[in-house]
Amino acid sequence: MxxxxxxxxxxxxxxxxxxxxxxxxxxxxxxxxxxxxxxxxxxxxxxxxxxxxxxxxxxxxxxxxxxxxxxxxxxxxxxxxxxxxxxxxxxxxxxxxxxxxxxxxxxxxxxxxxxxxxxxxxxxxxxxEVPYPSLLSLLDAADNASARDAIIANAAQGIAALHNQGFIHGDCIPGNLCLAPDQSIFFLDNDRTCPMPPLRKRRARLANVVQFLARLPLPMQQNDVFALFLERYRQASARTCPIGADDMTRVAKKLQRRLALLAERRAEKNRVRTLAENSRQ
CATH class of the missing domain: 3.30.200 (Phosphorylase Kinase; domain 1)
Known part of the structure; x- marks a missing residue:
């Protein structure tokens, strides 16, 4: 501005x-x-x-x-x-x-x-207003693997571009990212978005990556989808922050822990819902 x-x-x-x-x-x-x-x-x-x-x-x-x-x-x-x-x-x-x-x-x-x-x-x-569809809505509507993979690749490149320009998103989930007609990514809900920290930049970047992948729609939480995203992100980040094999291994471990935690939370919500429904009967 x-x-x-x-x-x-x-x-x-x-x-x-x-x-x-x-x-x-x-x-x-x-x-x-x-x-x-x-x-x-x-x-x-x-x-x-x-x-x-x-x-x-x-x-x-x-x-x-x-x-x-x-x-x-x-x-x-x-x-x-x-x-x-x-x-x-x-x-x-x-x-x-x-x-x-x-x-x-x-x-x-x-x-x-x-x-x-x-x-x-x-x-x-x-x-x-950003008049573009969210990645979440596009992923939910994707009716084949090719359409899904194109969205995932755009997301990886968009998040890498955000990081390459020196920003970390505060809530990097598919519902907060939109896809413009030129295939660029727009970032919504920037209340907690902040400049890249001066130290441990790689850790901050990869935390955003885990945050995004863990909130993909459940049917898309697959190893091939994760691998596609990570490879496209690694390529787009190569000049500003090279991502090595050890980094990928750490991301995979953190992602599995996050997925397990979210699964536990969903199970707990389902138990509470079931108890509430049974109590009304």
Missing amino acids: SSIQPYRSGNWRGIIDPQWQEPLSDLDQWLRDHPGAKVVAKKSRTVSRVETPNGVIYVKIIHRLQERGSAWKMLFAGIKWLFRPSRAIATFQITDAMLDKGIGCPEPILAARRRKTLGWPEDVFICR
Whole structure:
């Protein structure tokens, strides 16, 4: 983005794309006038899809970090939320930096925080819509191995490109990656995306790889799919971060541990669901 301007509206303080200064000059009034369609509605955050004359945008309002947990966990999360810098502003800055490096992601419009005399602060993040299908939806719709493998290869190259440009995604799963018509990858949900750490870069990169592979649709969690992804990722990373045989072995072990853990969680959810259904009978 060519320029970013400071933003103030009532108690909101943050940064904004200059083109949106006038339309969003009174943020509270704008939010009342543009409720949009709720995409996510939780106690900790809401996400709305809003159609405007300037295109479709998403409005994310974060009320607190933690959705649920023990009293101590909620208190600790609340204190962390109170004193930490604005997550919305950090997301604006990281996505702006990604776009500058040629990495596809939602174009940020506004990020601001409002602190209250009583209660927790609130963050708002507004960005443009990425009108492309997610990799998860494409993989679910893939009706043959050739279509599946093409998506997997694009994902590997896209994630490698993200890493090569110096970024680590905070939640690198198929539902948060989109495929553009030119076959490039766009990265959504960048709340926890961050610059590549100065130390242990290879470890950070491969953690993202494990994160992605472990969340592939269950029918695609196969050794040949994993091997295809890893080989394409290794090739695309060769110049910036060569991946050796020992690295591949570590990835395979970590992936199997992650898959086992996720399988245990699914089994536990099924047991709880079965008990709940039996108790209603």
